[in-house]
Amino acid sequence: MTPTYDDIVKNRGSYGKVVRKTPLHYSETFSRMSGSHVYLKAEFQQKTGSFKLRGAYAKIKSLSNEEKKNGVIAASAGNHAQGVAYASKLEKIPCTIVMPITASPAKVAATRGYGAKVLLQGINYDESWLKAQEISKKTGAKIIHAFDDPQIIAANGAIGLEILEDLPDVDEIYVPIGGGGLAAGILLAVKKRNPKIKVIGVESKGFPAMRNSLKAGRLQAVKGTRTIADGIAVKTPGRLTFKIINDLIDDIVLVDDTQIVKTMFLLMERAKMVVEPAGAVTLAYLLDVKPSPSKKVVPILGGGNVDMYLLGQIVAKGLAAMTRMIRIFILLKDKPGALKEVVDEIASLSVNIVEVVHDRLSSNIDAGTAGVTLSLETEGKEHAQRLISHLKAKNIQFKIMP
Structure with a gap:
């Protein structure tokens, strides 16, 4: 079932005090560096450090008592895991999260800290997802998908509404894409309100799954290479998200790890913002390509859950990248x-x-x-x-x- 604009509006009204409206920060520094008027959508300031809480909370809160009986299970590299764990804690239901063995130790620890049982299985999200499905069949636990779910998508769409409230004359919105749940929700919200606003997806060059799928006209799996942006390292996009994105998106672009590292460093030094690799890809593209001179653009900074050991490397590599x-x-x-x-x-x-x-x-x-x-x-x-x-x-x- 494809979510609608009305679903997005309805879902936003059910948030209460758990999900917060995140700020939109104008950046003179990044505007000068990119040639655009840059407004940073700070989703990394959401509770649990990522936009993923929006969908996880909306989905879990909507479950019936019968569905909650055997608890919930999810697969995630980190941010969805924390969102599901936190929402499950609020709803007082058992929660199991399957995470790749390569997941950030900080994200694993945070997920356990919210009370979830964590299983490390598989070397990437897709392998963890297969394990989560297997466990669900055995235990009856309700699967909370990371992106390919109507309620998850509708909850993410609220971000688009927030942007339009704070910046009605925005020209372009740049969205990180892994499985596509964030982009799909924002597209449904923004294109309904103003089809002229461009929405551009940004993927890692190492995992261009959605871009390849759109080019082929059907879902495509990528082998994937190593990328620092583990939060969007998805081999196969969702079926529902693909359909929505294929119909509505203006473009999907790619960015490499070198530019992501440099952008993370600049966000820390210039904006005093700690943003994870998958969250920084949108601004990284703007700074690297400078595609939108004089336009009002909003790069969505999707998450801020960075391993502290990685931060040290980011500082060193960022300094080196800028000589x-x-x-x-x-x-x-x-x-x-x-x-x-x-x-x-x-x-x-x-x-x-x-x-x-x-x-x-x-x-x-x-x-x-x-x-x-x-x-x-x-x-x-x-x-x-x-x-x-x-x-x-x-x-x-x-x-x-x-």
Whole structure:
């Protein structure tokens, strides 16, 4: 059954105090960087850290007492898991979540923290989903699908209504796509109110399942490659979501992990927002391609559940991607003052030395010499290039390390 616009409106009226209306933040920084007027839809500020709570709560709250009797079960890489676990806790019903063995430890811990029983099965969402179906048949637990469900889709559509309330003259909305539940709901809401507003889906280049399906005119499964955006790493879209998206969407575009990492870093540094990879893909595309000059655009930042260990890598890789951090290797004569001469030249350009590593013992280091690796913090690409040119002018032999 395909949900309708009326279903979206009705569902929104049943939220109560559990699901909150998330803010729309205008960003001067990202507007300047993309050439558009950028308004960030902060779904990562939703309870449980993701828009997924909307659908999970709507679905579970609508279950009859008979359906709740054997509890619920869901498959998820993390955000849907937390939404289902939290909603089940509120409704006081048993909850089992099947998560991939590759799921973020932080998301696993958070799901257990809401009281759910967590089973780690499969290496991706699709394999976890098969296991959840198997358990449901044995136990009678009600399946709460992550995206291919009319109520889930209708609940997500409320995000579109919120955007139109806060920014009625929006030109384009950018939506992350994995299985398609978020995009389908927003399309139903927005296109009913104003068909001229463009809705563009954004997928990871590693998992372009919906894009490939639309091109083929039927559901397609992708093998999938490694991607940092695990929240949208879905091999096969939903049947219902495919139908809706195929009928209504304006375009689906792709973004790679390098740009996602850079965007996550910029969101933390410039906007003080911690957004997970799958949630940052929309803004990543805008910053990379700059597709909509002078238009009012809303990238939906879908979730903010990031593993703390991953954050450290994001900072390091983000600095490197913007040439804010470079590493150089220099072979010096092993004598007093040799390193000081190099350090003085680096300091003369106000470049900060973050780390110094000496190596005298490796087989590729000749006797009487010392290899020195310097990690250097710069203001950006131009500053780094000035440093490189300066060192060359001073006849300092070095190589840039990866």
